[in-house]
Amino acid sequence: MAQQERLVCASSELVDGGKGVRFSVERPPESGAVPAFVIRYRGKIYAYLNRCAxxxxxxxxxxxxxxxxxxxxxxxxxxxxxxAPHSGLCIGGPCRGKSLQCLEIEERDGNIFLKD
Ligand code: FES
Known part of the structure; x- marks a missing residue:
């Protein structure tokens, strides 16, 4: 089956080390929308579920x-x-050694897409 994608935001909305953009994803078998976010760090984009480990x-x-x-x-x-923004690994605090759950994301033609 072909991979699907969804527009999340424009590339220009993400400043390096600045504010992120929130969005939501469907994660069966979980019901309803699950919060997620995308940020830019050292020029690259990274997306994670918005759930502390x-x-x-x-x-x-x-x-x-x-x-x-x-x-x-x-x-x-x-x-x-x-x-760590590039890996989602917790490097300090109560969940040290655990990780945020990353999402597959792509930047192309001035936009950011979530891959299914
Ligand atoms: S809920 Fe995030 S550090 Fe405790």
């Missing part, structure tokens, strides 16, 4: 604010777990 809450209290002040790490607003 600690207790599964969304990372951003302020919508789209996934990076810490340095712009080098993703940070969970709840208990401060920090994640």
């Amino acid at each position: 600690h207790i599964g809450v969304e990372l951003d209290w302020i919508e789209g604010e996934f990076f810490d002040d340095s712009g080098l790490y993703l940070i969970c607003s709840t208990h401060g777990a920090t994640y």
